[in-house]
Amino acid sequence: MKALIYGGPHQLSLTDLPEPSPGEGEVKLRVKACGICGSDVHGYTGESGRRTAGQVMGHEFAGEIVDVGADVDGWKKGQRVAVYNIVPGPDAHKFSPEMIQCSPGKRVLGVNTGKVGAFAEYICVPAANLAELSDDISYSIALLNEPLAVSYHALRHLPSTRQSLAIVGGGTIGQCLSRVAKVMGNFEVYVLEPNAEKRALAAKTGATVLESNLDELAKYLPEGADSSIEAVGTEESLITSIRAVRPGGNVIVLGNLAKQVTIPYQEISSYEKKLIGSYGFNGKDFQTIVGWINEGKFQLDDLLSGTCTLEETPKVFEDLASGRRQAVKVVVEP
Numbered sequence: 001m002k003a004l005i006y007g008g009p010h011q012l013s014l015t016d017l018p019e020p021s022p023g024e025g026e027v028k029l030r031v032k033a034c035g036i037c038g039s040d041v042h043g044y045t046g047e048s049g050r051r052t053a054g055q056v057m058g059h060e061f062a063g064e065i066v067d068v069g070a071d072v073d074g075w076k077k078g079q080r081v082a083v084y085n086i087v088p089g090p091d092a093h094k095f096s097p098e099m100i101q102c103s104p105g106k107r108v109l110g111v112n113t114g115k116v117g118a119f120a121e122y123i124c125v126p127a128a129n130l131a132e133l134s135d136d137i138s139y140s141i142a143l144l145n146e147p148l149a150v151s152y153h154a155l156r157h158l159p160s161t162r163q164s165l166a167i168v169g170g171g172t173i174g175q176c177l178s179r180v181a182k183v184m185g186n187f188e189v190y191v192l193e194p195n196a197e198k199r200a201l202a203a204k205t206g207a208t209v210l211e212s213n214l215d216e217l218a219k220y221l222p223e224g225a226d227s228s229i230e231a232v233g234t235e236e237s238l239i240t241s242i243r244a245v246r247p248g249g250n251v252i253v254l255g256n257l258a259k260q261v262t263i264p265y266q267e268i269s270s271y272e273k274k275l276i277g278s279y280g281f282n283g284k285d286f287q288t289i290v291g292w293i294n295e296g297k298f299q300l301d302d303l304l305s306g307t308c309t310l311e312e313t314p315k316v317f318e319d320l321a322s323g324r325r326q327a328v329k330v331v332v333e334p
Contacts, residue, residue: 001016001017001018001019001120001121001122002014002015002016002017002120002121002310002334003015003016003017003056003116003119003120003121003310004056004057004058004119004120004310004313004314005054005055005056006043006044006051006052006053006054006055006056006057007053007054008046008053009044009045009046010044010045010046010318010321011053012044012313012314012317013314014310014311014314017056017116017120019121019122020116020122020123020124021067021069021124022067022068022069022072022124023069023070023124024069024070024071025069025070025071025072025126025127025128026069026072026124026125026126026127027065027067027068027069027072027075027081027124027125027127027130028065028066028067028068028069028122028123028124029061029063029064029065029066029081029083029122029123029124029125030063030064030066030121030122031058031061031063031118031120031121031122031123031334032061032062032063032064032080032139032333032334033061033062033063033138033139033140033142033143033331033332033333034058034060034061034110034117034118034119034143034331034332034334035060035061035140035143035144035146035147035329035330035331035332036313036316036317036320036327036329036330036331036332037059037060037146037147037172038171038172038173039111039256040057040058040059040317041317041320041321042257043057044057044317044321045321047257048256048257049259050111050112051111052112055116055117056110056116056117056118056119056120057110057111057117057119058110058117058118058119058120058332059085059108059109059110059111059117059118059146060085060118060143060144060146060147061083061085061110061118061123061143062080062081062082062083062133062139062142062143062145063080063081063083063118063123063139064078064079064080064081065077065078065079065081066122068127069124069127072127074127075127075130079132080132080133080135080137080139080142081130081131081132081133082130082131082133082142082143082145082286082290082293083109083118083125083129083130083131084129084130084131084283084286084287085108085109085110085111085129085146086100086101086106086107086108086109086129086280086281086282086283087106087107087108087109087126087129088100088103088105088106089103089104089105089106089107090105091103091104091105092105092106097282097283097284098282098284099282100282100283101279101280101281101282102279102280108280109123109125118334119310119313119332119334120310120334121310121334129283131145131286131287131290131291133290133293133294134294137293137294140304140307140331140333141293141300141301141304142290142293143331144176144293144298144300144303144329145286145289145290145293147172147173147176147329148176148179148180148289148292148293148298149281149285149286149288149289150173150176150254150280150281151173151176151177151179151180151181152180152184152281152285152288152289153278153280153281153282153285154177154229154252154254154278155177155180155181155184155187155229155252156285157250157252157276157278158227158250158252159250160186161186162186162187162188163186163187163188163225163226163227164187164188164190164221164225164226164227165181165187165188165189165190165225165226165227165228165229166190166191166192166217166221166224166225166227166228166229166241166244166245167181167189167190167191167192167202167207167228167229167231168192168212168228168229168230168231168232168237168240168241168244169192169193169230169231169232169237169255170191170192170193170195170198170199170201170202170209171198171231171232171328172303172328172329173231173254173255174191174193174198174202174231174232175198175201175202175303175328176303177229177231178191178202178205178207179205179298179299179300180289181205181207182205182206182207183292183297183298189205189206189207189208190207190208190209190210190217190220190221190225191203191207191208191209191210192210192211192212192213192217192240192244193209193210193211193212194211194212195326197326198328199211201302201303201328204299204302205299208220212240214240214243214244217244221246223246223247224243224244224245224246224247224249225244225245225246225249226245226246226249226250227245227249227250227251227252228241228242228244228245228249228250228251228252229241229251229252229254230251230252230253230254230255231254231255232255232257233255233256233257233258234255234257234258234261235258235261235262235263237255238251238253238255238261238263239263239264241253242263242264242267242268242273242275243264243267245273247271247272247273248271248272248273248274249273249274250273250274250276251273251274251275251276252276252277252278253275253276253277253278254278256279303328303329304328304329304331305327305328305329305330306327306330306331307330307331307332307333308330308331308332308333309332309333309334310332310334313332316330316332
């Protein structure tokens with residue numbers, strides 16, 4: 001089968017690998033669509049250090065079952081599915097199902113499972129990680145379950161009461177946060193984003209959009225927002241998120257790019273602002289979001305920025321990494 005091998009910073013090459021066979025409890029999928037995540041791009045450049053030379057990346061994907069391994073019930077060839085990309089590790093019993101994505105031994109398909117992720121024609125995954133897709137949901141829309149579930153998990157850290165929410169960053173996660181917040185229904189959303197196109201996209205959800213400017217936010221919320229979510233992963237965006245909330249407010253730290261930052265410590269302690277980390281999502285979050293996608297609760301077509309083949313993907317990665325191309329979600333169709 002064809003697959004893209006990551007060879008190190010700025011190196012992606014198309015190669016032939018043996019087709020995988022499903023093991024016990026697994027199904028084999030023909031990958032129909034796999035999204036290029038911002039974390040893939042940061043791994044590709046070496047910026048994040050979270051990809052390993054020799055691996056096949058690709059962790060946001062959907063596909064069709066083409067084979068079923070032993071001891072698999074309830075799934076058959078031809079079914080269309082979305083995939084929960086976290087595989088529990090040997091330490092999973094030490095964590096509740098709500099926190100399984102934070103277990104040190106967990107594996108993420110296309111990130112640290114070994115050789116093959118979903119930038120390939122086929123992949124084998126645990127049958128327990130599947131959710132069936134409605135026939136009217138495209139594979140490209142289905143793969144958006146991943147950033148939507150990341151967003152849903154982050155928003156669940158906040159109180160369920162009506163509140164104002166400042167989202168710092170209008171990239172893929174910022175856009176998905178705005179859409180999930182709309183479906184959840186208890187948030188008055190403000191999106192802080194310098195890029196005009198991304199602001200226009202976020203505005204479609206009914207959010208108030210601002211140019212990453214706290215003075216602008218203060219015109220609407222003089223004391224600050226009840227909560228904020230940092231959705232970029234840089235020191236600057238985290239400081240903005242901290243300063244965007246009122247005394248006693250909540251700051252969800254979601255962006256996962258910088259390894260270390262400097263923060264305004266006294267501002268946090270003196271005003272009892274609460275920093276809450278959020279990482280990934282659990283199986284329950286995944287099933288909830290795929291259910292909402294199947295029910296048509298989201299408008300998602302405008303998040304898709306284009307498609308490419310495996311052969312075209314290395315050039316797309318370089319264009320995204322260099323800034324020559326701006327996109328919310330480019331979809332690889334193996």
